[in-house]
Amino acid sequence: MRFLSSTLFLALLLSLTTARAQTIPSPKEHFGFNIGDNYQLATYTQTEAYFKKVAAASDRAKLVDIGMTEEGRHQYMLIVSSPENLKKLNRYQEISRKLARAENLTDQQAHALADEGKAIVWIDGGIHATETVGTHQLIETIWQLVSRKDPETMRILDKDVILLTHANPDGQELVTNWYMREATPEKRSLDNVPRLYQKYIGHDNNRDFFMLNMKETQNIARQLFVDWIPQIMYNHHQRGPAGSVLAGPPYRDPFNYVFDPMMVTGIDALGAAMINRLNSENKPGFTRLGGSVFSTWYNGGLRTTTHFHNMIGLLTEIIGGPTPEDVPLVPKRLIPNGNTPFPVTPQKWYFKQSIDYSISLNYSVLDYAARQSDQLLYNIYRMGKNSIERGSSDYWALSPKRIDAIEEAYNKDPKKVVPPSSAALAQYGMIPRGGGMPMKYYDTIMKAPVLRDPRGYIIPKNQPDFATAVKFINALVRTGIQIQEATADFTVAGKKYPAGSYVVKTDQAFRPHLLDMFEPQDHPNDFQYPGGPPVRPYDAAGWTLAYLMNVKFDRILDGFDGPFKKLPYGELQSPEGAIAGASGAGYVLSAKSNNSFIAVNDLLASGVEVYRLPNGVGEKSTAEAGAFYVPASAKAKSLLDKSAKDLGILVTGLAKRPAGSMTKVTPMRIALWDTYGGSMPSGWVRWMMEQYHFPMKVVYPNDIDAGDLKKKYDVIVFVTRAIPPVGGKEEDIFSLMGSEAKVENTPAEFRPWLGKITATKSVPQLKAFLEAGGTVVTIGSSTNLAYHLGLPVKNALTEMTANGTERPLPGEKYYIPGSVLRVNLDSTQHATWGMSNQSDVYFDASPVFKIAPDAIAKGLVKPLAWFDSSKPLRSGWAWGQSYLQGGVAAFEAPVGAGKLYAFGPEITFRAQSHGTFKLLFNQLYSTGSGNPSSVAPVAGQE
Incomplete structure (x- = not known):
């Protein structure tokens, strides 16, 4: 009876488990259509519900909420x-983290952990929401x-732990609703989505x-670089190069x-496993290597940043979408x-084909990981x-x-021997056989x-903007870098540093990323052929974050x-932060x-008066030109106490008000x-203004034309790609610039x-507006406004032709x-x-100006920043940089009663260039004259 009871219990348990598995809804049952059906897309609301149903019904799945999105949705x-x-x-x-960080492990211990562990594989989707x-x-x-x-799936489940992550919930909701708004399927289109598919930055979310x-990026980075550290991450994108199905x-x-x-x-x-899988399934059109523009130089993308953390970061860019399309005829691709061992022929292409390709690619990666799990972990x-050893x-x-x-050392050596042939010199042991120096x-x-x-x-605590240096440290922390903090004053290489300074040592597993944030990038001179045009990097060529954020540090x-x-x-x-010193008269902020x-x-915003000090503050409380002065009051002290604590700033109290002039800040x-x-550069600035508490209003061309x-x-701010060039137009490949959408096809709210x-x-x-006393700030290519206004400036980067x-200047020069x-x-x-x-600036084919000396002498144009070196490159690639010497990078010019500010470099670039934020912020206050004798009320009064 006891045996019979156990048998019945096991049978009942098996039937309950089977019943549970059978309750997992298929996509068709949940969404009402199969994934890959023409003219059908799922919203994030529907997708979120499906994830929850799967997790509740399947013993193979666990749902994790990794954080909130910018629009307030849960990211799963x-x-x-x-x-x-x-x-x-x-x-x-735990095993995955231990092996990735490689701390205090022997090779033998690492092998044992690799044998015990499971391959951790990340697969994401949707970061660019129009890439459906x-x-x-x-x-x-x-x-x-x-x-x-x-058997393959069961092997994968046994040997792999798969992290399937939604990269952009807000974008999927926006794009799907836009596409599905048309009742007639054939009229549905992904074109002309009215705003960015990430609240602030759209495509730049990658x-x-x-x-x-x-x-969203913070949520993802926590999983990738701190909590899990997978051995493989696979980042799905669109779109494949014309004439192919996908690039990988x-x-x-x-x-x-x-x-x-x-x-x-x-x-x-x-890559070999992926293309072999497709070829074995008779799925042509995979291109690689020189068949596409994608490289592994850049840091900052979802896929590329993992490369700097020893992860095998994979990217595919595939064609397809809910609306059927054509694989175009590109003869050279045939x-x-x-690059393309198995070309695809021109044909009609359907959404389901792209989904099928993607599943095959995912399975090829997961199967490889299952078969090679111990090797991947080790x-x-x-x-x-x-x-760590390096x-x-x-x-x-x-x-x-x-x-x-x-090569230069060799060429400049007057005693070098130039051999008649490599073989002749090799017999004397001077160079290796086969050639060389x-x-x-x-x-x-x-x-x-x-x-x-x-x-x-070493990042000293006693630097002018330590709060921004801490933001830099937090960027490293979020990417899994090991940080140390000094608990007392110390001395290294004869230099004294205060307690609270940060130390970042390079003997750690993610050293590639660490070096990439501190050291300059040295992009090679890359041309299509000798003397030919340059090969454009996939994104940036240089981005050293410590430079862009103006962080003071010492290399040890x-x-x-x-x-x-x-x-x-x-x-x-x-x-x-703190308030230091007596504050009977007021306070100074740097x-x-x-x-x-x-x-x-x-x-x-609280009604407290603030002034700026054009000449700074002398005596013991030395402050630079432009420092802020706040007259003493109970409200000012209360607010500054909170600001010092929350923002990490040092506020200096003054026993007596500063001598000299000051200007009131309005x-x-x-x-x-x-x-x-949507403009991505504008979205970045909008986000920045919110972070720095500048109230602002977004305006559109029709608002300007009114x-x-x-x-x-x-003040009106124009980021790059807002103002077209004189006599032409400028296009933003990631923004329609409002010119493609037709009024009749646009909902009234967006017109x-x-x-x-x-x-x-x-x-x-x-x-x-300028003549009436307004201020216009232009950045990047929007400095074109100076030419439209006829200001006495010229493009400094030109040459005279033979005629x-x-x-x-051509790209070859x-x-x-x-x-x-x-x-x-x-x-x-x-x-x-x-x-x-001196300042480091982000420069991206940015405008550079030539200003006639008499224009400067007459006050028609005032240079603000310029190149005084023939070698201004700090990080990246600058071919022909000597042409910059003497060029003006930024200027201001009076126009009637107002002022135009032109900043050629990208001073707000992707909200990374903290070192040049002030070039925007300074222009966002009105600084009329102030009377120093009337700005200090009795202490304690408001």
């Missing part, structure tokens, strides 16, 4: 594995993994993964020189070669261990500049003590130690600190240009956003994609208050 990650693995999920997560294959393959993949019982400003790994050169070579060859191995450990010993990294230096030229560069990679970096070349405590991984830091602008805006009515479809601008606004800035309608209104006409350059400034000017006399 569905973890899929075998029921047995899910019971031990914490252990497998990404989101929908995620849904279909989940269904396949929780419902299939074939450019935020080392800065991590947005909530491996990718074209150059790859970044800080990578461990095993990461690069790991991509090769996964010849098989190493390899990420080995890469981390390599980084960071704890003398190490010289190779780069194009180092190679050039070796004597070893001494290598040793001159690659063993020079001063050219070693640093053992670490030798091993060092001190009273340092290691901070827990992922623990964000908060700077300490204009060098970005967070001072937040405090000032909060004071102004809030301005700020307008920020945007366009139908006129009477001075009655509504005091006021249509239109574009024009020379005939908009520029006259802007001129009238006497002027033309822009001058080419600077996104890179970091250094400019000189006059920091005594109102526009540049709080800046140093």
Whole structure:
């Protein structure tokens, strides 16, 4: 009876388990259509409900809420594995982290952990919401993994833990609702979505993964770099190059020189598995290497940042969507070669085909991970261990500049022997057989003590804008970097540092990312052929974050130690602020600190008077030109106490009011240009203004064309790509600029956003606004406004042709994609208050100006920033940079009673360039004259 009871119990348990599995709804049952059906898309609301149903019904799935989005939705990650693995999920997560960080492990211990662990594989979808294959393959993949019982799926579930993550919930809701609004399926279109599919930054949500400003990127980064650290991450995108179905790994050169070579060859191995799977299933059209534009140079993308963390980061870009389309005829794509071994022929293409390809690709990755799980786990450990060893010993990294230096040393050596042939010289042992230079030229560069990679970096607490330095530290923390903090004063290399300074050592697993944030990028000179045009980098060529944020740090070349405590991984830091000194008369806030602008805006919003000190403050309380002065009052003290604590700023109390002139700060009515479809640069600035508490209003071209601008606004900000060039138009490939959407096809609520800035309608209104006393701030290509207004400035980057006409410098002579350059400034000017006399700026084929000396002498134009060096490059790639010398990067010009500010560099670039934020912020206050004898009320009064 006892045996019978046990048998009945097991049968009942089995039947209940089977019944539970049978309750998992298929996509068809939940959404009402199959994933991949023509003209059908799912909303995020529907997708979220499906994830919850699957997690509740399947013993193969666990739903994790990884955080909130910018629009307030829950962002989910569905973890899929075998029921047995899910019971031990914490252990497998622990193993993954231990191996990735490679701390205090022997090779033998690492092998044991790799044998015990499971491969952790990340698959995401939907980061770019109009790329609808990404989101929908995620849904279909989940269904396949929780419902299939074939041997391959069961092996995958047994050996892998799969993190299936939705990258952009807000975007899916917006785009699907836009597409599905048409009742007639054939009329549905993804074109002309009215706003960005991420609240602030749209497509740039895939450019935020080392800065991590947005909530969605913070949520994802926590999983990738702190909590899980998967060995493989797969990032789904669109769209494939014309004439192909998809682009995938491996990718074209150059790859970044800080990578461990095993990461690069790991991509090769996964790429082979992916293309082989498609070929075996008779699915043509996979192109790779030079068949697409995608490389592994850039840091900052969802896929690319993982490369700097020893993860095998995969990207595919596939064609397709809910509306059927055509694979176009591109004859050159039809010849098989190493880029595209199995070309696709021109044909009609359907959504379901793209979904099927994506499932095959996912399964190829998951199957590879299942078969090679122990190797993947051990390899990420080995890469981390390599980084630790390189960071704890003398190490010289190779780069194009180092190679050039070796060749230069050889070419300049007057005693060098130029052999008649390599073989002849080899017999004397001077060069290796087969060619080459004597070893001494290598040793001159690659063993020079001063050219070693640093053992670490020290970020002193006593720097002008420590609060911004802490923001930099937090960007490192969020990307899994180990940070140490000094618990007492200490000395390294003869220099004293205060307690509270941060120390970042390079003997850690994620050393590639760490170096990439502190050290300059050295992009190779990359041309289509010798003397030909340049090959454009996929995104930026240089981005050194410590430079862009103006963080003061010291590179330490030798091993060092001190009273340092290691901070827990992922623990964000908060700077300490205070009010120092007697404050009987008032308070001073430094204009060098970005967070001072937040405090000032909060004071102004509460009705507290604030002044600026054009000549600073002398005596013991030294402050720079443009510092803020707040007369003493109970309200001011209460607000500043809170600001000092929350913002980490140092507020200096003054016993007596400053001598000399001061100007009263008045809030301005700020307008920020945007366009139908959304401008990413505008969205970044909107987010920045919210963070720094500047009240503003978004305006559109029709608002500008309506006129009477001075009655509504005091300052109008035009980010790059707002103002077209004289005699032409400028297009933003990620924004429709409001010119493509037709009024009759646009819902009434969005029609006021249509239109574009024009020379005939908009520029006259802007001129009238300026003449009436308004301020216009232009950034990047929107400095075109200076030419529309006829100001005495010219393009500095031109040459005369043989026939006497002027033309822009050709790419063969001058080419600077996104890179970091250094400019000189006059920091005594109102526009540049709080800046140093030199600053690093983000430069992306940015405008540079030539100003006639008499225009400067007459006060028609005032230079604010300029290039005084023939080699201003700090990080990236600058071909022909000597052409910049003497050019003006930024200027101000009076126009009637108002002022135009023109900033050629991208001073607000992706909200990363904290070092140049003040060049915008300074222009957002009205600073009329103030009377120093009347600005200090009795202490305690408001």
